[in-house]
Amino acid sequence: xxxxxxxxxxxxxxxxxxxxxxxxxxxxxxxxxxxxxxxxxxxxxxxxxxxxxxxxxxxxxxxxxxxxxxxxxxxxxxxxxxxxxxxxxxxxxxxxxxxxxxxxxxxxxxxxxxxxxxxxxxxxxxxxxxxxxxxxxxxxxxxxxxxxxxxxxxxxxxxxxxxxxxxxxxxxxxxxxxxxxxxxxxxxxxxxxxxxxxxxxxxxxxxxxxxxx
Numbered sequence: 121x122x123x124x125x126x127x128x129x130x131x132x133x134x135x136x137x138x139x140x141x142x143x144x145x146x147x148x149x150x151x152x153x154x155x156x157x158x159x160x161x162x163x164x165x166x167x168x169x170x171x172x173x174x175x176x177x178x179x180x181x182x183x184x185x186x187x188x189x190x191x192x193x194x195x196x197x198x199x200x201x202x203x204x205x206x207x208x209x210x211x212x213x214x215x216x217x218x219x220x221x222x223x224x225x226x227x228x229x230x231x232x233x234x235x236x237x238x239x240x241x242x243x244x245x246x247x248x249x250x251x252x253x254x255x256x257x258x259x260x261x262x263x264x265x266x267x268x269x270x271x272x273x274x275x276x277x278x279x280x281x282x283x284x285x286x287x288x289x290x291x292x293x294x295x296x297x298x299x300x301x302x303x304x305x306x307x308x309x310x311x312x313x314x315x316x317x318x319x320x321x322x323x324x325x326x327x328x329x330x331x332x333x
Contacts, residue, residue, distance in 0.1 A: 128222070128297065130281055131169025138162040168300075172220060174325030176292050179228070181264045182332040184312065185292060186322040187226045188304035189219035195318055200268050200307040202257040203233060208268070208307040209314065211329065213322060215302045223271060223298070224325035226306060228291035229262025231284055239273070256280045256296060260289070265332045268307040271298050292325030 127135060142158040144150075150158075176185045194212040199205060215221060225231070239254040254273035259266065271280050284295035298304075312330040316322065322329075 125171045127166065127169045128171045130279075130297065130299070131165065134165045135162070135169065138165045167218075168221065170220060171222065171294075174224065174292050174323060176326060177328040178331075179291060181228060181262050183228070183291065184226050184265075184267060184306075184308055184329045184332070185224070186213065186316075186324055186327040186329050187223050187269045187295075187306055188213045188215060188322070189221070189324045190215040190304070190322060192316055192318050192320050192322065193303075195314070195316070197310065202235065202270065203259040203268055204266055204307075207310060209310055209312060211306050211308070211316070213304045213306070215298070215304065217300070220324065221298050221300070221302065222294055222324060223269070223296040223304060225260060225284075225289045225291060225293045225295055226267050226269065226308075226329065227260050227262055227265065229260055229289065231258060231286055231289045231295060232261045233259040233286065234282065236280070236282070254280055256282065258295065265309050265312075267309075270305040270307075271296055272303040272305065273298060274300070274302045294325075 138161045142162045145155045145158045190213040192211060193214045196210055198210045200208040235257045237255045239252050256271040258269045273280055279299040281297045308330060309332060311333045313333060314330045315328050
């Protein structure tokens with residue numbers, strides 16, 4: 121995906137279809153309520169698939185930036201089960217429908233590995249959702265740290281998209297997107313000085329999560 125895209129290309133079908141339906145409602149003089157409804161849906165699709173530029177609050181190899189927009193719903197120490205099997209700090213970020221759903225690299229370094237799991241589409245309120253739902257796990261590394269993210273699909277989500285290949289990636293670089301409603305878990309070192317709290321709203325590629333000691 122190019123940074124210069126105003127709308128991500130994966131959103132074109134949604135924008136096109138809703139736009140055509142809205143135009144049809146005008147041409148055939150649908151009731152005004154339907155016209156407003158179809159326009160609102162078209163406008164929402166334009167908004168949802170926006171591809172904004174983000175500038176990190178801080179930069180450097182010791183900086184960890186939020187990989188996702190949304191609200192922090194959990195911060196706890198746990199074993200990272202996908203790549204490192206080390207005890208790490210897990211920060212869970214719940215994305216609202218009106219949050220931007222593009223995910224961005226939390227560190228400046230390398231995308232070392234990724235593992236897509238085709239799973240179920242349970243509601244994120246379900247205790248089993250983080251284990252059984254469709255997921256995409258990604259390992260980021262640089263000379264200072266390893267960071268793991270896990271994109272988790274929600275009930276109405278039907279697609280997790282990858283933008284980036286294994287290799288060099290810059291801080292805040294786009295690496296993926298979850299279509300409609302989702303959660304992103306990020307695992308960071310226990311030696312990290314945490315700069316966020318539960319309930320805090322974050323911006324992907326912009327909000328500082330922590331600094332590695």
